Amino acid sequence: MSELCRERLATQLAEAVAEALQHDLNHQERALLVVSGGSTPVPFFRALAARELPWERVEVTLADERWVAMEHADSNARLVGHHLLQGPAAAATFVSLTTHDPTPEQGVAEVARRLASLAWPASAVVLGMGGDGHTASLFPDSPELPLALTTAEPAVAIRAPGQLPRLTLSGDRLHRARRHFLHITGGDKRDTLVRALAGDDPRELPIRAFLSCPLAIYWAP
Numbered sequence: 001m002s003e004l005c006r007e008r009l010a011t012q013l014a015e016a017v018a019e020a021l022q023h024d025l026n027h028q029e030r031a032l033l034v035v036s037g038g039s040t041p042v043p044f045f046r047a048l049a050a051r052e053l054p055w056e057r058v059e060v061t062l063a064d065e066r067w068v069a070m071e072h073a074d075s076n077a078r079l080v081g082h083h084l085l086q087g088p089a090a091a092a093t094f095v096s097l098t099t100h101d102p103t104p105e106q107g108v109a110e111v112a113r114r115l116a117s118l119a120w121p122a123s124a125v126v127l128g129m130g131g132d133g134h135t136a137s138l139f140p141d142s143p144e145l146p147l148a149l150t151t152a153e154p155a156v157a158i159r160a161p162g163q164l165p166r167l168t169l170s171g172d173r174l175h176r177a178r179r180h181f182l183h184i185t186g187g188d189k190r191d192t193l194v195r196a197l198a199g200d201d202p203r204e205l206p207i208r209a210f211l212s213c214p215l216a217i218y219w220a221p
């Protein structure tokens with residue numbers, strides 16, 4: 001039952017994001033979509049990839065990225081390439097968040113320059129969430145979290161225990177969107193969301209940084 005429900009959720013989210021992109025493309029030359037990595041988005045990516053849109057006018061980037069080569073199994077760019085940039089959506093322009101620098105700290109300035117050229121405000125930011133309340137790579141136990149939540153810079157190199165080195169869009173940059181979606185499934189994440197809604201400190205549960213603006217929550221069991 002939950003598998004069918006999650007597929008329907010992914011399809012409905014793809015419909016909403018496609019409508020958002022088409023609406024904005026009716027008024028502007030290019031539109032920007034910011035997506036998250038992880039396992040949850042895969043059926044959403046596949047459903048969105050099949051939608052008929054002027055994809056050649058769509059820019060796609062990530063909310064965050066692990067600092068690995070695009071061929072690496074943990075690369076979000078690889079995930080997006082395999083599941084979203086296929087079919088009609090293969091015509092979209094993908095902008096990666098990694099460089100050939102050995103660390104995200106060395107590459108973040110180049111990534112910031114790339115991001116500056118995109119069609120902000122994004123038409124849509126699609127966020128995921130971990131059981132610890134992280135979103136993008138805004139991890140509660142990251143020393144760089146306070147900076148990432150407050151800086152006006154578009155991107156931050158971020159480290160967290162047990163995680164690969166990462167680069168994340170800052171809270172400020174993730175807020176520069178006309179629409180925000182949260183895509184989560186399962187009881188554990190529902191419980192984390194309930195905890196997040198009951199408080200207001202994003203340093204404890206970073207998803208809270210996005211509970212104040214309009215946020216379309218797409219959840220299935």
Ligand SMILES: O=C(O)[C@H](O)[C@@H](O)[C@H](O)[C@H](O)COP(=O)(O)O
Pocket residue numbers: 036037038039040041063064065066076127128129130134135136137
């Ligand atoms: O790079 C990442 O890992 C994602 O951007 C991250 O923020 C993800 O959305 C959550 O970790 C949920 O991941 P799952 O969908 O795999 O539970």
